[in-house]
Amino acid sequence: MRASLIQIAVDPDEPVDSRRARVARLVREESGRADLVVLPELWPMGAFAYELFAAESEPLNGPTHRAMAAAARDAGVWLHAGSFVEAEGGALYNTSLVLSPDGELIASYRKIHRFGFDKGEAVMMAAGEDLVTVDLPHLTLGVGTCYDLRFPELFRGLVDAGAQAFVVPAGWPARRRAHWTLLAQARAVENQAYVLACGTAGTHAGVEQAGHSIVVDPWGEVLAEAGPDEETLRVVLDPAKVTATREQFPALKDRVLGIAAPRRV
Numbered sequence: 001m002r003a004s005l006i007q008i009a010v011d012p013d014e015p016v017d018s019r020r021a022r023v024a025r026l027v028r029e030e031s032g033r034a035d036l037v038v039l040p041e042l043w044p045m046g047a048f049a050y051e052l053f054a055a056e057s058e059p060l061n062g063p064t065h066r067a068m069a070a071a072a073r074d075a076g077v078w079l080h081a082g083s084f085v086e087a088e089g090g091a092l093y094n095t096s097l098v099l100s101p102d103g104e105l106i107a108s109y110r111k112i113h114r115f116g117f118d119k120g121e122a123v124m125m126a127a128g129e130d131l132v133t134v135d136l137p138h139l140t141l142g143v144g145t146c147y148d149l150r151f152p153e154l155f156r157g158l159v160d161a162g163a164q165a166f167v168v169p170a171g172w173p174a175r176r177r178a179h180w181t182l183l184a185q186a187r188a189v190e191n192q193a194y195v196l197a198c199g200t201a202g203t204h205a206g207v208e209q210a211g212h213s214i215v216v217d218p219w220g221e222v223l224a225e226a227g228p229d230e231e232t233l234r235v236v237l238d239p240a241k242v243t244a245t246r247e248q249f250p251a252l253k254d255r256v257l258g259i260a261a262p263r264r265v
């Protein structure tokens, strides 16, 4: 399976509508080159542009969903369309979409771990509650978003649900780039799964983005890594590699579930 990760530059001087049209063009350019295309987190306005969250929020079937469905259809690709700010029932969610090559919505995932501690996403958005996996023709994807990468139990849950590859759209700051790379490799090694982590480039709301989107194989080897600027990574994923890694080094079978609370001595 051929996968392309499009690391989008998100800068405030580009209006959201223009960026949406540009991203749709970039997805169409992957026609014939990719089976799966992946976009980053909150690329319409930027993961740290909190002041735009409400103004640029949309329901499902809004402008971002429709533009990405058309692009997936035109390109004939599975599209993990990154995330957008979803407005539903008076709440905002950081929601990512997976679309089929017919442009049909196959799955949506609302980010479970919201970033910001006492500000930003953590207070402005509601948390998702459901783990999401997607069965592509030859590969089962598990999805997470950005800050989720710091929570290994989410990815274990996805493995238990059958995930062989994780797609992680992000808007990760340059300041913590070392964490990003380390965590992407850790999630791959501990779960013996591919990690496709697609971040943003550029600077918005004063936060320089790390870029450095990365694809890690089930043995922890880095297959491809972007630089700091807008760039498309192209890799080939082999589902047999997941099976072989899990058979040849069967550490997942040695899990001890339900370990008791520590005894105080």
Ligand SMILES: NC(=O)CCC(=O)C(=O)O
Pocket: 041, 047, 114, 115, 145, 146, 147, 148, 150, 170, 171, 172, 173, 176, 179
């Ligand atoms: N948008 C995010 O979730 C940012 C996460 C982050 O900056 C970090 O975990 O560090």
